[in-house]
Amino acid sequence: xxxxxxxxxxxxxxxxxxxxxxxxxxxxxxxxxxxxxxxxxxxxxxxxxxxxxxxxxxxxxxxxxxxxxxxxxxxxxxxxxxxxxxxxxxxxxxxxxxxxxxxxxxxxxxxxxxxxxxxxxxxxxxxxxxxxxxxxxxxxxxxxxxxxxxxxxx
Amino acid sequence: xxxxxxxxxxxxxxxxxxxxxxxxxxxxxxxxxxxxxxxxxxxxxxxxxxxxxxxxxxxxxxxxxxxxxxxxxxxxxxxxxxxxxxxx
Numbered sequence: 157x158x159x160x161x162x163x164x165x166x167x168x169x170x171x172x173x174x175x176x177x178x179x180x181x182x183x184x185x186x187x188x189x190x191x192x193x194x195x196x197x198x199x200x201x202x203x204x205x206x207x208x209x210x211x212x213x214x215x216x217x218x219x220x221x222x223x224x225x226x227x228x229x230x231x232x233x234x235x236x237x238x239x240x241x242x243x244x245x246x247x248x249x250x251x252x253x254x255x256x257x258x259x260x261x262x263x264x265x266x267x268x269x270x271x272x273x274x275x276x277x278x279x280x281x282x283x284x285x286x287x288x289x290x291x292x293x294x295x296x297x298x299x300x301x302x303x304x305x306x307x308x309x310x
Numbered sequence: 311x312x313x314x315x316x317x318x319x320x321x322x323x324x325x326x327x328x329x330x331x332x333x334x335x336x337x338x339x340x341x342x343x344x345x346x347x348x349x350x351x352x353x354x355x356x357x358x359x360x361x362x363x364x365x366x367x368x369x370x371x372x373x374x375x376x377x378x379x380x381x382x383x384x385x386x387x388x389x390x391x392x393x394x395x396x397x398x
Contacts, residue, residue, distance in 0.1 A: 186358035191366065193377075232382050239371060250371035255357040267354045277358035280367045283374075290378050294385040301385075301392040 158211045167209035174202035178288075185284035186277040192284040196291025203296045212303055224296040231290025238282050254278030 158164075181188075182195030207215045242251035255278030256264055263275045274281075352364035366374055 186360050186363045186367075188360065189362070191360075191363050228382060228385060232378055235375060235378055239375065250368070252356055252368055261357075263357075265353055265357045265359060272359060277356060277363075280356065280358050280363060283367045283371070284363070287374070287378055291381060294381045297385040298388045301388045304392060 158214075159209045164209045167205045171202055171205060174198060174205065178202065178292075182284055182288035183281065184272075184274070185288075186280045187272040187274065192287025193291055195284075196288040197295060199288070199292040200295035200299070203292070204299055207299060207303055216300070219296060219300065221297065221300050224293045224300065226293070227289050228293030228297055231286050231288070231293055235283055235286035235290065238279055238286060242279075252278045252280065254282075255280075 159167075178195045178198035178201075180195075181190040181198060182192055185191035185195070203219050206219055209215075239250045242253050243249055245251075245253055247253055254261055255276075261275055261278050261281050263273055265273065265276045348361055348365055348369070352361045352369075353359065356364040356368040358364040358368070
C-alpha cells in the first residue's frame with residue numbers, strides 16, 4: 157500500500173537527516189553514548205520509513221535485499237577480521253594495537269579529560285562502524301523478509 | 311491445591327521484591343572494585359572516552375562478536391521462514 161503524498165514527502169525530507177544522525181551515532185560511539193548497535197538501528201529505521209511510505213515494489217528498488225545481505229555479512233566479517241588483525245602482529249584476539257600512537261585513530265587521550273577527540277581509541281571506531289553496517293543490514297533483511305509476506309494489490 | 315499454590319507463589323514473589331527494594335541500597339553496587347577499575351583505567355588502556363564502549367568493544371569484545379553473530383543468525387532465520395516458495 158502506498159501512503160498519502162504528505163507522508164511520502166515527509167519521508168523523503170526526513171530520510172537523509174535520519175541517515176546523517178545514524179552515522180553520527182556510529183562514528184561517535186567511543187565518545188558519546190551510542191555506538192554501532194544503536195546507530196545501525198537508527199539507519200534501519202530510515203529504511204523502514206521508506207518501506208512504509210512507498211509501495212513494496214517501488215521501495216524494494218531502493219532498499220535492495222542483496223545489498224542488505226552483503227552489508228550484513230560484510231559487516232560481521234569486517235568485525236571478526238578487525239579483531240583477528242591483532243593476531244597477525246603477535247598479540248591476542250581483540251588486542252587494541254592501534255590505540256596509542258597508531259596511524260588511524262591513534263591520538264593519546266588525556267586521562268580524566270572529557271574533551272572529545274574523534275581521532276582516538278584505535279580499533280574501537282572501526283569495530284563500531286563494522287557493527288553498525290552489520291546491524292543496518294540485518295534489521296533491513298528482517299524487515300524486507302517480513303514485508304515480502306504481504307500480498308498487496310498493485 | 312492450585313489456588314493455594316498460586317497464593318504461595320504470589321507471597322514468595324512479593325517477599326523477593328521486598329528484599330530487593332529494602333535490602334539493597336541504590337547507587338552502591340555490590341561488586342564495586344571491578345567498576346572502579348573500569349572507570350579509572352579504561353581511558354588510558356583503550357583510549358576511548360566512553361567507558362561503556364571501552365567495555366563493549368575492548369574488554370568484552372568477544373561478547374560483542376557473539377552478539378553480532380546472534381543478530382546475523384536472527385536475520386538468517388527470518389529469511390528462512392519467509393522465503394519465497396516455488397509456487398508463488
